[in-house]
Amino acid sequence: MHLTWQQIEDVVTTRHHVCLSGPPGCGKTYLATVGASAVGAVYSLTLTEETPAAELRGHYVPKGGEFVWHDGPAIRAWREGARVVINEIDKASGDALTFLLALLDDPQVARLTLPTGETVKPRAGFQAVATCNGDPDQTLPPALRDRFAITIIVDEPHPNALTGLEAPLANAVRANFGHSDPARRISVRQAWAFTHLAQAMDDRETAAKAVWGSRGLDILNSLALAGASKKGR
């Protein structure tokens, strides 16, 4: 049984570390960064296999004739008791992974000594919200997976993401969301790209072809039929 978006919002608001997993474009990052639960400062970062720990922790930068220390987003979130949103956490490099294990440790024991010699610890209110596309049980290393006692699978798009789309298109996005066959999915971003393009160009056919290629004709036909008058039903 999966949670509704409102329930997810309620859970995230409690300031526990949470890992949100779901298909691209469903609204995980939206909820964590600008949703109702995002109170106070929110630092956001996206990991790649090349992201070094220094980018999260901080590093020296040249200023005038000397080097000065510059906190990274993770340490800043620690100091301020803020939320840090870690996108694509399953892509963390070995270097970043080791740092994340320290960052996400229990608040009672979490300590980090920076290259400046200063030891910092998380201020009350610090929270990490991680996002990934795959199943965390499969994609996260056990130690990192263990840091996220709360892992939520998101299997439907955020309702705000579909508001404003024509009803048949919203139906199509919702019904095929996370379908096991990628050829059947219509992503939220594609739906919006089509909507904006069709309005800007005043040409739905070209917009559909631009967004969905040869499938555009089929999608356009289905939208026309679904939106047809009740006559004949």
Next chain:
Amino acid sequence: MARKVYPVPEAIRGEAWQIDVGAPRCNPKGRIMFVPLSDDPHLACIRAHETAHAVWTPENARLPASIPAIVLNAVEDARVNKLCLDAGVSFDAGVPPEVCAGALAMARGDWRRLCVYLVASLDDPDYARMIDGARAIKDGWDVDELDHADAVAREARQMLEARLPKKSGAPLTYPRTLHVAHWLAEQLGGESRGRKGGNPDAPVSSTGGAAPWGKLVLDAPRLDVRATARLAPTSEGTILREPWRVTTDSAVFRHKKVPKRGSVLCDASGSMALDAADIARLARVVPAGIVGAYGSSARQGTVRVLARRGMITTAPASYVFGGGNVIDGPALRWLASQPMPRVWISDGHVTGIDDHFYRECTDDAARVCREAGIIRVARIDDAIKRFRR
């Protein structure tokens, strides 16, 4: 691999649908749709038509015993096509020429079937082509009979939209379909005007006991392209074949592969998404085997050998089949005579002549499968998995 293109019936009410490759049909109640999924504008018309059934054909559509299913389906097709056009869905690309079976019906001397095809195709841009095709064949017909069929079809189509008494149902609604189908069945009822003069619904040929199968024709087009390599890369050997691999997997030599045997028969009825890429995939998993496919018109079908011993045919025309099953039994008997293991790729629907369901046909096909150890799978991918085990 050819890209699959799916229709989106989910747009109608937001409910999930099962969509699979197969002879085009739609079950709005069970939310199951079978359509060809190839990336082809012709086939987009078929997908739009089946999606339209999902919109307009009632979930619990009544089928009165007095109306033959083929007549009711034709009239319902005509109604749905008209509603499609009203909704702005264009059929300009037309259905694939091979689906234009009107000419074939005419050639076979089946006047009633010709009428039924014409009713179902009146809003199709290929309607004129069908008429021309039938006119070109003539063989044993006079022009009046063709004109008569055309007139009956146009009358039926007109009745779908006309103002009629209330008991006939509102224009372009399902009750109106029933009304027009009843009228059309009466028009066709006693008129066996075919060259053969017989009842087209009566079973005629049989290759499996009492089962009324259609006639099987075996076709073996030229196999012109090798889909599998006879030699596989290896890191041991004597003659250097692929020196550039030394920096990657070190497989710089080649050795002869032990080819896998087996037989695959694919039900290609209903313009299933079958193309050279699919056949090449199958040929690769059974390099020493044989891959065939079949489809049919109303009473005759073709089993075509598309790959044998790693060679495949790439002629596009080789992948074109009729829309019906009709020869499942004889085709399975052909498969039974091929090397083991034998795999039949099919949705499991078995029909006899005129693409009708007959209990005898289903029983016969099941018997052949049982006795010959034929394994049925629903998709090409499933067949490939079976052979890879």
